[in-house]
Amino acid sequence: MNRVLVTGATGFIGRHALAPLVAGGDEVHAVTIDAPVEAAPEVAWHQADLLDPGCVADLLAKVRPTHLLHFAWYVAPGQYVTSPENFRWVQASLELLRRFAECGGQRVVMSGSCFEYDLRYGYCSERVTPLAPDTLYGTCKHALHTMLVVFADQAGLSQAWGRIFYLYGPHEYPQRLVPSVIRALLDGETARCSHGRQIRDFLHVQDVAGAFVALLRSDVAGPVNIASGQPVALQEVIGKIAARLNAEDRVQLGVLPAPPSEPPLIVADTRRLREEVGWRPHYDLDSGLEQTISWHRRSSG
Numbered sequence: 001m002n003r004v005l006v007t008g009a010t011g012f013i014g015r016h017a018l019a020p021l022v023a024g025g026d027e028v029h030a031v032t033i034d035a036p037v038e039a040a041p042e043v044a045w046h047q048a049d050l051l052d053p054g055c056v057a058d059l060l061a062k063v064r065p066t067h068l069l070h071f072a073w074y075v076a077p078g079q080y081v082t083s084p085e086n087f088r089w090v091q092a093s094l095e096l097l098r099r100f101a102e103c104g105g106q107r108v109v110m111s112g113s114c115f116e117y118d119l120r121y122g123y124c125s126e127r128v129t130p131l132a133p134d135t136l137y138g139t140c141k142h143a144l145h146t147m148l149v150v151f152a153d154q155a156g157l158s159q160a161w162g163r164i165f166y167l168y169g170p171h172e173y174p175q176r177l178v179p180s181v182i183r184a185l186l187d188g189e190t191a192r193c194s195h196g197r198q199i200r201d202f203l204h205v206q207d208v209a210g211a212f213v214a215l216l217r218s219d220v221a222g223p224v225n226i227a228s229g230q231p232v233a234l235q236e237v238i239g240k241i242a243a244r245l246n247a248e249d250r251v252q253l254g255v256l257p258a259p260p261s262e263p264p265l266i267v268a269d270t271r272r273l274r275e276e277v278g279w280r281p282h283y284d285l286d287s288g289l290e291q292t293i294s295w296h297r298r299s300s301g
Contacts, residue, residue, distance in 0.1 A: 008071030016209035122265035165227035169205030196235025204288035227268030
């Protein structure tokens with residue numbers, strides 16, 4: 001039986017990874033600095049500050065995981081892209097990795113980002129698209145991945161790196177596109193948006209978590225895009241939400257500015273995820289938005 005340590009286990013993605021890990025027969029240990037979330041009773045919770053090297057040492061010595069699924073990072077909306085907290089999380093992640101190896105760990109999967117790519121190319125392939133991040137967040141993720149590969153090779157660890165694209169679903173920060181449109185329309189307000197012509201690659205958060213679990217259980221090494229591989233314009237996503245809420249007349253496109261440097265297209269090549277990991281999503285965009293809207297209805301009731 002694998003003994004899996006999940007960091008960021010109360011976060012947007014981490015909380016959704018716990019149930020599939022338990023269902024697959026793993027011994028699951030979830031770490032959080034906050035109060036635990038509701039999860040399967042089989043999950044063992046640990047409260048620890050991963051920015052504190054002493055806490056990390058104590059946690060790893062206690063759990064002695066065979067597998068590490070690392071989601072924890074600084075992700076405050078509107079701040080994470082430029083925050084110096086990114087440097088602290090590179091350092092903390094390396095300390096976590098070092099302690100994991102010292103305690104006999106076998107396989108580690110960490111979460112990266114599409115912002116590691118040179119997004120001017122639009123189509124992001126692990127083996128073709130250049131890596132040239134233009135943000136502090138993307139640069140720090142890319143640096144951590146580089147160090148993970150070298151460290152794992154020297155320490156004899158199995159490793160993989162999941163590059164996350166655009167995601168949505170239950171428990172997303174309310175300032176993000178999908179929840180902000182849903183909440184505005186459910187509350188009888190107007191959803192004010194940019195022009196919406198940006199084309200992106202969306203995947204439901206439960207599928208993102210499921211893809212990471214599948215990657216952890218595989219022997220696939222290196223970077224793997226975690227995405228749907230399906231390009232969709234933001235205005236289409238907004239329109240689908242509005243249609244389900246019979247609120248098309250309360251959507252205003254083009255009233256908010258879009259950053260002039262924003263790439264027009266960001267979409268993933270998902271062949272490694274499909275063909276090597278052997279994973280397929282549970283939700284398409286329509287069913288995923290339906291599930292997300294239903295969750296928001298229940299959570300506001």
